[in-house]
Amino acid sequence: MDNQTPPTPPTPPTPPAGKNLEAFQALLEIEQKERTAKKREGYLKAYLWSIFLPPLGIYYFVKYMFFVGESDADRKAGIYSLVLTVVSFVVSGWLLAVFFTQLTASFNGQGGQMLQELITPANTKSLQQLYK
Numbered sequence: 001m002d003n004q005t006p007p008t009p010p011t012p013p014t015p016p017a018g019k020n021l022e023a024f025q026a027l028l029e030i031e032q033k034e035r036t037a038k039k040r041e042g043y044l045k046a047y048l049w050s051i052f053l054p055p056l057g058i059y060y061f062v063k064y065m066f067f068v069g070e071s072d073a074d075r076k077a078g079i080y081s082l083v084l085t086v087v088s089f090v091v092s093g094w095l096l097a098v099f100f101t102q103l104t105a106s107f108n109g110q111g112g113q114m115l116q117e118l119i120t121p122a123n124t125k126s127l128q129q130l131y132k
Contacts, residue, residue, distance in 0.1 A: 043077040050084035054092065057085025 046064070050057030064078030 039073065043073075043080075046077060046081045047084055050081045051088050054085045054088040057081045057088070061085070 046057070046060035050060060058081075060081040061078045064074045064081065068074050
């Protein structure tokens with residue numbers, strides 16, 4: 001068993017003295033903007049997955065609420081992912097119900113009578129004899 005100390009987190013760089021202070025601050029500002037842009041990109045990906053594959057929205061909810069949730073923006077992204085997931089489930093279920101209603105309505109009009117004849121017990125015996 002090795003008693004190794006855990007790695008220490010990197011310390012932020014110290015600002016240089018003199019003229020380079022403004023350049024250093026500008027670089028820090030650019031780096032901060034890049035980090036927020038990457039976070040927004042991650043949020044957008046979470047929102048899209050929440051809409052198109054709803055179960056993945058639950059993953060992003062858990063991720064942003066419990067594991068990444070450093071800021072209010074992360075928590076909001078998690079909540080938005082959950083809301084989009086629920087809405088997507090509801091819309092998908094509704095569309096599926098409408099689709100099957102239309103599908104069964106078309107069967108009742110033209111092929112429903114034929115299906116009814118095939119299902120009746122008297123006809124099943126004759127079908128079994130035909131298949132023998």
